[in-house]
Amino acid sequence: MEKLENELTGKIALVTGGTKGIGKAIADRLLEAGANVIVIARNHPGDENLKHHFISADLTISSETDKLVKEISEKFGTIDILVNNMGGSNSPSGGFAVLSDEDWERDLQLNLQSSVRIDRAILPQMVAKKSGVIVHISSITGALPVYESLGAYAVAKGALNNYSKSLSKEFTPQGIRVAAVSPGMVRTDTMDNYLQSLSDTMGITVEQATQNLMSSLGGVPMGRMALPEEIAELVGFLVSPRASYITGVNYIIDGGANPSV
Structure with missing residues (x-):
């Protein structure tokens, strides 16, 4: 246990997106393993006891x-x-019929292009030292689209999966491991708000909306x-030295919802 608690020291x-939900759980997990953790979000979480460096x-x-990468380089050096x-x-x-060009563009920017941009900025540092790990948090909808409510989001996550694999093929020979993690339904404030929105739109209870969403994924065994901590535990392993031979994969962590092998 002591080894695991210090395996990311230095x-x-x-x-x-590290100030709430899955992102915060991941940041906390990496901090527990000894890493110096920087979290990025549009808005400060308002937590005076925040243990991470917020930008x-x-x-x-x-x-x-x-601007972000310049600030990180000046204050912290290179990203591992x-x-x-x-x-x-x-x-x-x-x-499909209700989605505008703006809806498509917004979902693609947030769920695909933002990762491409930050990777493009950070990868040269990793290549220079021939080491580094990149994990893309995707979604089970990348393989099981929920077209009624998450059509553009699902398409963007499917593209993120393909992009992640492509990146691993190109940069693993240069010492950088790249992987994706695709959660299913995760109990976060964002999920609760989404289920409430579905409930309001469809005129059903939140419990019914939850069951409908689970059913749309084929059920959750x-x-x-x-x-969020269960997703973070997987990410904590993937970025650790214990996962040194793992790259180019997409781990689905969905409670068994995906019907394929």
Whole structure:
């Protein structure tokens, strides 16, 4: 246990979208393992006891990414671990017909292009020292799209999966491991708000909306949502020396919902 608690000592980790939900759980997990953790989000979480180094940035804007990387380089040096967790969707429910160009663009920027931008900025540092780990937090919807309410989001996550694999093929020979993690339903404030929105839109209870969403994924054999800490534990392993031969994979962590092998 002592070894696990110190296995990331001396490492600089950057977690985007790291102030709440899955991102915060990941940041906490890496901190427990000894890493020096930087979290990025658009807004400060308002937590006076925040244990991570917080930097405000909107990674859907190119100039914000450039400014962020410059600040990190000046204050912390080079990044050893990059966890691209930012993502989400505010697109309306109702399927393909209700999605505007703006909905598609917003979801693609947040769930794909923001990761591409930060990777492009950080990768040269990793290549120079021939080491580093990048983890993209994707979604089970990348393989099992929920078209009624998450069409554009699912397409963006599917593209993120393909991009992550492509990146691993190119940069693993240069010492950088790249992996993706695709959670299913996770009990976060964002998920609770999303289920409430579905409930309001469809005129059903939150419990019914939850069951409908589980059913749209083919059912969840585990019978519950994941906890953010359960996703973080997988990420903590993937960025550690214990996962030194793991790259180019997409780990689905969904309580058994995915029907394929």
